[in-house]
Amino acid sequence: MIKNYIKIAWRNLKRNKAYAFISVAGLALGITCGILIFTLITYHLSFDNFHKNSDRVYRLYTEWHDDGIGRSHGVPQPLGKTFRNDFTLAEKTARVISFHDNLITITQGNQVKKFKEDNGVAFTEPEYFDILNFPLLKGDKKTVLVKPGEAIVTEKIARKYFGDDNPIGKVIRVDNKVNFTVTGVLKDLPANTDRKQQVYVSYGNMDEYTGSKKREDNWGGVFSGSEVFTLLKPSTTMESANSAMALIVKKHYTGRDLQVWKFKLQPLSDIHFNSDLDGYADKKYLWALFFIGLFLIITACVNFVNLATAQALNRAKEIGVRKVLGSLPHQLFWQFIAETALITFVAVILAIGLSFIALPAINNLFESQMTFKLFQLSVFIMLISVLVVFLSGSYPGLVLARFQPILALKSKLSQKHVGGFSLRRILVVTQFSISQVLIIGAIIIVSQLHYSQTTDLGFNKDAVVLLPIPQQDKAKLSTLRNRINEVQGVEKSSYCYKAPAAQSNNSTDVNFNHRGEDEHWGINTKQGDENFLSTFGMKLVAGRNFFPADTTHEFLVNETFVKKLNLKPQDVIGKMLAIDGKTIKAPIVGVVKDFYNYSFHTEISAICIMPDYRSYSTLAVKINMRNAKTSLAAFEKIWNETFPEELYSYQFLDDSVGKFYEMDNIQLKLVEAFAGIAILIGCLGLYGLVSFMAVRKTKEIGVRKVLGADTMHILWLFGKEFTYLLLIAFVVAAPLAWWAMHNYLQDFKYRITIGPGIFLTSILSTFIIASITVGYRSVMAATANPVKSLRSE
Template identity: 45%
Template sequence: MIKNYLATTLRNLSRNKTYATLNILGLALGITCSMLIFLVVKFELSFDTFHSKKDQLYRINTHVQFQGETGRLPNVPFPFIEALRNDLPEFKQATVTNYVSGGLVSINREGQAPARFQEENGITYIEPQFFDLFDYTWLEGNPQTSLKDPRSVVLTESQAMKYFNETSPIGKTLRLNNTYDLKVTGILKDFPANTDFPFNVLISHTTLKEVYSEETRNNWGNLNYTTQGFVVLPEGTNLKGLETKLSAFTRKYMDEEGAKSRSYVLQPLRTIHFDELYGNYNNRIVARQTIWALSLVGAFLLITACINFVNLATAQAVKRAKEIGVRKVLGSSRRQLFWQFIYETAFITTIALVVSIVLTQAALPALRELLGLEIYFTPLEEPVVIAFIIGLLVLVSILSGFYPAMILSGFNPIQALKSKFATQRTGSLSFRRGLVVLQFCISQVLIIGTLVVTSQMDYFQNKSLGFTKDAVLTVPLPGAQNLNFETMRSELKANPGVEEVSFSNLSISSAANQRTFFTFAKKGGAVESFVTSLKFGDEHFLEMHQVKLLAGRNFIKSDTIREFVVNEAMLRQLGIKSPEEAIGQYINLYDRIKAPIVGVVSDFHVTSLRENIDAVLMASSNRSYRTANIKLNATQMKEGITHVEQVWTKKYPEHVFSYQFLDQTIANFYREEQKTSALFRIFSGIAIFIGCLGLFGLISFITAQKTKEVGIRKVLGASATNITLLFFKEFAFLVVIAFLIAAPIAYYVMNSWLENFEYQVEVGVGVFIIAVGISLVIAACTVGYQSVKAALANPIKSLRNE
């Protein structure tokens, strides 16, 4: 029986090559998109799930109350974990990590100049206990002893090859930041890509005794982002009870006021990858809403492909009517015909699945580059991928094949042989129109989403940030304490490729943001405390970035803080009504530096547009400068960068030169949004294409049903244009209905997405007009071929009775 089904299917497909190609192509595209999205979702959901104690691992986050606001931090004080292990038996299995991220690694090679590597990330200080909590594979060394002694270091396999170009560098030495010699005591297998612990160079935690002073190591007030604490707790633990106990535990080591302001939250390891509140060492957060939204898009694309199949299959009903009639006369039951069509659908789906596997493999390199994720398609190694493929095959076969099989197997044999059967017997036209409406509804939601995301990206690029960002180079300054800034500035400006130079603690806008508290006495009021962003820059800093001065003057050159310049947001925070009123008023910083406000500048963005403009306190203090900001001549940028590198290398011969353009730093704030925008464009394009295939199927069906009607209209004088417009009006109506459904859905979804940004575009009427316009043009192009073909057909042939 199955052999007969297969032969019939192959015969039918060979006779209807266009139908077969459109069906296979539509299904293949839908399955490919679903498979790619599945691989992305699977990867994101797998972060740090390979640890055997994953369900018992928690990070200890700290909440700090200040001025009625709660600061939520993913870190703990430096001495916290050691004291915790000693004082509370419930937390015996605990460890601390200090992820410093970057640093300069130097390797002395015999007979050669030292090899230097400026690492941007991967450097961390950890305890041996880390490996009691987390699972990693040791190739050489011992997890209990390799990181026990100071100045010992464990490398991952690829990092060891990078530094030493040999398989076993045990006993070799590397130098960190031209300061500490570290002995290699172990080799780890590379950490998986799906981890939020991007460690490559793991230094013994006891080494920090040489890095930090005893005062810093015993400071319970300092909360440094690099210091994070992790603990293993038994399943079913009362987390709220332990969090209360942690707050009480803190009172032993802090004064009453400091301890009262602290509370702790135990966060499950499995949530760290998705939590925007606390972040992670990777500095890459994927919200669960994004995961589910992406999954929904994959489901929609698969549904669109199945709808396309239904429309194309039922459009073929007229052509297959006599075949069904003959089969029924010869004794085939409806049940046999039903399964014939189901097997036919499964066969087409199988072909489409094979094509989609090839397309998936071909598309993965581009997807990896676009998203920056280590995603691979290895079904033979992953049972879950095989299960997903089998599930797709069954699901698509049922969704695509059930309705056509019910319709086709239900034909009356007499009427089918005479080609006299009512429209409803070839499937409800209203139902198929409803399917097309659903397809275009999905397409228009994606189109509107694409337009909104693209508009928001353009807004990011074009919105004035309150300063000049073009052609500004930011260069880190290692060991700036002993640098003569004026000499270096003169040397850098000696080349015509360099227009201006200033020095600061951070670039004017960066992901890092130094915040601190200060006190201020309002007129007629008590002294109050406030929190602010703090920026140190030289006397050229504001002028080079073209920050507008509203009142007063710029700060003068100074080795220490002597005066302040503030922005408009600071005035609003302090309750000062005008820039002129602020001049001469005093701010007390750190409870030890009291200095006047000498200038007020217009607001500018120190971080991304997700956040509101912060109050900013600016001062000159060359002891704090760690960054050179260099304005290049746009016509001589290459020469300017070469000159900057030469001057920098002369000052720092034992370091590795690196730089970044300020506009690229700002663009990096929105990397994830840029990826979202690209995905929207790709998937909306595919959804539109699949929708066009479904529309083609429906117009094919309708033109077949209205053959005689078209003939009569032509005989009565209707022109080809009139008949073409007749078909187009019907489909334009479907597009408009789809738009009326899609518009409120898209408006709600995109407004929810835009709420992530403090500064955002308006979802105006224009977006919806463009979306429906695009849909109408696409529908016109798709309907055009078949409607024109029907309009130009010979009416004599159309009206002839068989």
């Protein structure tokens, strides 16, 4: 019987090729999106879940309860040692301090190799590898990193540095400061981990690397790369560990700091998704992707139901004959389910092929290494296939099974017997409501990103080249700048720690005008020389720029600093400012107009700018872009001659600022792609329905033309139905889209307003797309010869 069902289903599909093609195409696109979204979600949910006892692994983090609540995944350097020594709550506790963009130098005879490690180097306590499961392939796990001067690397890094040679015993030099001997090789890190460092060195060399022993006892500073991981005992709860953190605050802080500083534990499973603590993405975006995938599959199923019920009348006599010959309703139902299953099977095969083609593009977009897990994918495809078959096939099958055989054989069945237009109206409205939600979402994300990238940032980000400064040698710095300024096309240059807006921002305590206690908010420190303002095109609103100096003798502050003090810009000029535990004191000589020191996701901070050559890590050079190629070549030559032991690189400031919105751009591309697919599926269904209407209304159109109706009247006969439906879809979609995008925009401190123009653009674009889809088939029907139309059967 099943073989018979399939054979009849195949014949019906061959007879209705257009219907079969549209149904298969729509379902294939919907299922493809479902497969890709399922793969993406399962990939991100799998992050760091492979560690043994992962439910007992935690990371310590810092909270500041002052002017609002601030959080950092970094902690004071002595915290890990104190937690380990003062309490018996954990089996293992390890500190790991990571740096980025490190230079690795390897000397082999007369040959010197240089490598830039973007993911950097991690100074690590050996217990780290007891807490996290990164297997060691070479070396003794009990002794690696115990002694100073040791390093372990991943297989990938070992091949990169030493080729096929045995890496054990080889020496690497980090940032031309410290030598390390490789004593172990780790298995390559899996793609689904947030731990990206592939070079680990002895924690005992931290003081030598930084040139300071103060960090080990510094409870007032937090470096974002300083992390602590702990494996709690089975009997220890997170609440009891957090209580121990409170005791550490009481022991090492005094005065108002007792209320300001808090330390807490973060579960390992939360690290990937907690955006407040530098996680990759909030889980709400995974939920958004889940619902987008679900809606696209529903859209494809709706498309199928629409076309199937529209085709039902064409099969009325077939059903009537079957019923007269003894077919039972459940047999007719399963016949249609078999037909649906055949379409779904072809669509699934096509979807799998499209998924394999699209996955590399998705990996490139997310800079990920996702692969299809055969077992997971097989289960998902089986479930989605069953869901699609019954979701798509049940209603049309029930409709066909209900036909009265006498009415069917006499051709007296009408639209009301197959659910009428009311059902198809609901389905079309559902399809285009989903499409319009996605269109509105894409328009709002584009508008927000355009606003973020074109709004005046308070500084000039165009045509500014950022050159790294690996050494703070006064003579070299002076020579480098003088030579750079002589290059054709160079307009201005400035030494600074980072550009005005940067991923790396240092904050510290602030005391204004010798007040009895520090302010209840921190200040963002930016080191720059006397050319900092002019190079970046920043404006003074009061006072003057500081005089040329190598160290801090004067401060500039921004307008937000003045506002937080409830003063006017002129009121702070000449007043004393003390920062960093009052170790740096100087008068304020100028107030700078506010500028965005981070992305639009974050509020503008209170900022102070001061000279300090020991902190300069960047030479910012403003150039004339007409000479860019020549200038950049000259920069590389001069830089390499100044720092022959280092590795040259550069970056344009506008590219650096653009990285703030990488995730937003990824979201935009996904929403645009899914909106396009939803529209395409909807248009396929729309074209099929219009084609069906054209066939059903052939004689009606002929009669109308004979009675004098012109082409426009005939076109309106088709268009008015879909115009009403699209307007209803817009009324349904608009509030849903407003709610979803209002929540999205809450992640931006500086954002656009959702105005009526956005919704108008959405409805107009939908009408244009629908008109193009409906237009061709409608024009064909409207311009057909009425004589032939009246003769048609």
